[in-house]
Amino acid sequence: MVPTSNYLLLAAALFCMGMLGVLVRRNALVVFMCVELMLNASNLTFLAFARHRGDMTGHISAFFVIAVAAAEAAIGLAIVIAVFRSRGTLNVDDIRTMRH
Amino acid sequence: MNAEVVLFYAFAVLALLSAGMVIASRSPINSALSLVATFFFLAGTYVLLLAHTIAVLQVLVYAGAIMVLFLFVIMLLNLTETEGERAKVTFGRVAGALAAVSLFALLALVVMGVKGAPTAMATAELARFGTLAALGQTLYTEWLLPFEAVSLLLLVAIVGAVVVAKARI
Amino acid sequence: MRVPSIPAADFLPLVPAIILLVGACVLLMTEVFLRSPSRGYQAPLSLFFTGLAGAVSLSSAFEPARPVFQGFAAQDPFSSAVTLVVCVALGLAVLTSSGFLRSRNAERGEFYALMLFAASGMSLLAMSTELITLFINIEVLSVGTYALTSYLRRGTRPAEAGFKYFILGAFSSAILLYGAALLYGATGSTKLSEMAVVLPAALAAQPALVYAGALLVAGGFAFKVAAVPFHMWTPDVYEGAPTPVTALMSAGVKAAAFAAMIRVFLVLGKGMDPSVPLALFSGLAYLTMIVGNLLALPQRNVKRMLAYSSIGHAGYLLVGVAALFVTAEAPAGDGFRFFGATPLLAPGLSEVAARADALKGLLFYLLAYTVTTVGSFGVLAALERSEDEPKGTAWDLDRFAGLAQRRPGWAFAMAVFMLSLGGVPPTVGFMGKLLIFRSAVDTGLVGLAVVGVLTSAAAIYYYLRVVVAMYMRPAPEDERIPVTLSWGTELALALSALAVVVLGILPGTVTDWLQQASTLWLGQ
């Protein structure tokens, strides 16, 4: 049997890799993909705990998270398209007209 | 060493590798495809956790639908060119990288505290655990409110996406 | 298989949200079926649904608290009060929208529909008592506001604002979700009521897991309420969003997020060492009050200034939240109290009464902030010219120069709003601050009250700068009067100015009502 903490460690690693991607990648679309990675890490945590406790709540949570991720993808990609239309780039470093 | 252990480590290593590819590869298309791979390997670990239904949904919705949407946008915007060779090293990036790495160290400490292996379950229970029937029954009865809320969320997302992506207002 | 029965009565608390939802769908339908070029009917239509929802939530405000939908939501005076605040914010924002959109030739049913959708999300969020439901409802209101933020796409600002809001919002939701997963792992449930039961045992077994989860959840909420250091998106997003949307965000989203945060932490706080939530929220409050107000000081862009000021106001609200976690006996070893650590509550005040007071102060402050800030964004919306937006000069302080001569009514309303934001008596802002600081002193959080009074004293400076510009600087000679006249704007300004003054002079009825609601909710 694999101990639950290994699954949790894998989830934590994926979560932090997603976070790393959000914080360092320049392409807005890739940044968004990394957010999806973070959501998946949360899902893995939910499922690992569900198995750990033999309780289906974690599964249902994961189900809803997938639905939420779909909704986020719809609106997020629309916004990415809008950004690209208005300035012709998806470089996060260039999307900073408003500051200070 | 049984099959579960072998499979877990295989999936874990592959998932981490492909997640690394998502972050590291220069082209958005490569990132997106690596992300699809990550989702597949994660679906594998879900199966190991007896979450069959979620594993299927993961492949169908995530890898199948959401990632297709990403790829579609990449094609639409013609984002084939790679990111600039020298990514600007800013304070935010360095601090962010440090934060992500140290957060992992800290979270690892926290989750290592979860001791023990999964609960052993009776055969009958095991037969139901993680199945579509079990999931569906709870979902449509007890979890009615979040289910309705999610349908609202999808509606809002559709309307929002149409409004944002529509031609000039 | 046990099939729980959900009685029809469980749907009653959802009625305000359902009304808003139906309204949104009706407005979407009008775009399809009523293809008349004039869309003047849309604002009154949205207003009708908003008013209906507000009336329903008011009528159910004094129902005793009860869980509905198997503990996934709760019907209680608290959620009714927050829904009412949301409806007030929504109504005023809708009123200012019509003129604003018409002058940009952008009045569409979708805009109002999205506003109503977002508001129904806020209403649902205020009553959710289960972490996943809560998360979904946060997403409903977020997705609605993301879309609204980049609704106008002239120039680069709206898309940029939408992008920043979306990417940071998704990031913070992911953090919140991961925190929720850790909490689930520690307690085995996502329902707040069940967590409350299991929490003491879970804390004994795995304290780090619970606290780390709670912390991550708090981080997610801190983003939504714009608490420092999760505040940095606020000025950029508020500046780029269409002004009526900014108004809705600064008032409605904040109210709903505060409501959810209070609900979650009141439950989590029960099992915990009480000094932890106290220290957490006191620390956030100190940072938010100081940084928000300091950042607003050098701003000449009034819209950004109001954004920073909204951060500062989140700080004052956090003072009220911190006061909710006071306990009768002193927790050991925390450095967040000045003036002696032992006796916390004012004499003759029970713990429940102190908490009810703090909650009343919070709700009143939310209402006060809502009418004031939506009103001031309304003035801003009426004044800005669409051709200045891409240059970013539409909200410069110079736009207010000599407003008193050109539009005395607006200038007066804006002056009233500024004074209220600054907490000058006899406006509602003063009353709100008084209630909050008073309850902070009552619960022994004197340090927070002192910093609050000091920062609001400093804040008056930048608010009065707007008043000075309006009343003491000459109007630019060459400029034509740049106003978009609409009945909606005039009505919104008149109503909110009236509310600011009347509630400032005679807050009695409302405070009594909130007192009753708070006691009813916390006294059980």
Added chain:
Amino acid sequence: MNTLQEFFQTSPVPPNTLAQGLWWIIGLPLLGAFVCGVFGKKLGRANVSLVASAAVGGSLLISLLAFWAVNDVRTAATSAYAALRTPYTLAVDSGTWFAVGDFRVNFGLQVDHLTAILLLVITGVGFLIHVYSAEYMSHDDGYWRYFAYLNLFVAMMLTLVMADSLVLLFVGWEGVGLCSYLLIGFWYSDAAKAWAGRKAFITNRIGDFAFLIAAFLLVTLVAAFESQATRANFGFPGGSPTTFSRGLDAQGPLHFEALKTFSRALVTNPTPGGAVAAVTPDTPIATGPLKDFTYGGVLTAVLLLFLLGASGKSAQLPLYVWLPDAMAGPTPVSALIHAATMVTAGVYLFCRLNFLLVFSPVAMGTVAVVGALTALIAALIAFAQDDIKKVLAYSTVSQLGLMFMAVGMGVFWAAIFHLVTHAFFKACLFLGAGSVMHGNADETDIKRLGGVGREMKWTAATFGVATLAITGVLPLSGFFSKDAILHGIHQTELFGLPWVGPLVLRLGQLVAVCTAFYMTRLFVLTFWGERSPEARAARAHESGATMVGPLVVLAVLSVVALVYGLNLINGQPVMENFLGPVFEPARRVVSALGTVRVEHGPIGVGGYAQAWALALLGAGAACFLYLRFYPTRAGQQAPAAVAAVRRFTQNKFYVDELYELLFIKPLKALSFVLYKVVDALLIDTVAVRGTAWVTTRVGAALRYVQTGNAQAYAAVMALALVGGVAYVIVRFLTP
């Protein structure tokens, strides 16, 4: 005499009816402000000034009725905190304003003798200044704004004095500050004037902050007392713990009656060592945030905080710097706000809280010493000022210092008396200065005026009367009020601080000499002598009737106000007798605690003579210097060698030089140094500008953290989370 007394003791309007109409005193100017502010532009110049003046005039009429009614024997207000009736008080309570838990504030007004006097001063002087302004502002485009602000100010000032609780008083306190800020900045044209407004603003906020903290402490203190007090504390007629609690529930702890009852209960201790021990000022507080402090100790802290608040509003050390700069506003504003009414709010506050102040000799001594030092420093600075309005401004600071001295020594009635006479003569002086500026092309430098008296006879005459009054020459009101203060101080000794009285008295006498000196200098240089060759206008012209009229009325008032100082009723000065009921609670506390020792004695002829001699000394010195000494030296810029020879040969000159070297030079240098070091450098630059600079800099620096890059924002969030989780780990995972 008896018929006269009876006449005054029977109000024409029944007191209970009048009480319901008290709102109109505030309402009329508020209405005026609304009409002028909203319709002002359409109404036209004449109508605006008519509306504004009529609003204040109407308010004056009702105030007169109220003044009359408080003398009525039938007038009394019921106290909710004890089964008592407070005589000679009109009160109206409109019920709950707001409530926080058991902390409640009602919306109510009260008029007692103290308020009645101030009502007359505010509406009376206010009315005259409105009339005067109609001509003074006749060339200004912003007249409607001006009258709207002015009316609003009057309404706020009336709120301040009529408030029946500290909270409503604070509303007025903030309101007058706001109007003052708006009116100082009325002619914002250059950075210096903008800074003047800002300085007034910052210093006042410091004061307001102290005020709020004091009020919070007071609420907590009363709550602690309510829970700790015993039956023995309420052993006075009508007192009982339940009535007190019921009163607190009904009207809240910041109502003045509540504080009065609290002070009375705190000193009531019928049977020392009886069955139930009473709570005394030395009892430590048992519960709440103030645990283990004594009641007296907390009260001292409260009073010192109120002193800081009052220093901001009333321009005392260390917060006085804003007042001289506030002269950037229109002159009638300076007369009304910065001389007659708003700046006296601090004095009013302490007189209103007289029953608390006398609990603490330390606080009283601090108030007195702060007042004395302010009075002296401001008087010395006034020596070297050449701007006519600046001299008057420093003189106001100095006179306010005198009032604080009186308050601090417990001679409340004399402080109010001086407040009233000062309002008359200082308003007259300011309006006179305005008239001089009006007739001399807005010249304010007294070195460039001179000889104005010949062309502006009315202005010169009224200015002269007011100068005599402030100098303290015998038959004028200023003499009586100043002498009442000094005499009162002479008779008083603070418990434990016996040195304060004599010190303050000597400083006060010194201030009297200095006042006489600089005021005479001002008058002589402006109105007498030859016209300065650098004058802007060749000939001055007298102002019109609407400006001279108020001047004459104020000059007459500064003479006839002396009636208040005569020993007409029961061998007491009229003012002391009149204000007797107001300060009765303080007397009760004093007799119970013995914090202040008073030896009553009539003012002897010797005292009068001494005071007069002091005034004449200062005035004489100034006359000599500026009429004889300097004019003879004018134009004598001889070569150094010749001058040296002449100095040695001409004995007279030698004496003069010595005199100048020994007396005038050091004094001028002192004045200059005080102005430069204390005023300009320490307080203005370091304290006020420094605070503003630091906060703005920090804000501006923080701003650049806001780079606009979404990833940097996310990184800050991530760092905060790392910090939080690290804290959790350290706290819960380390054994």
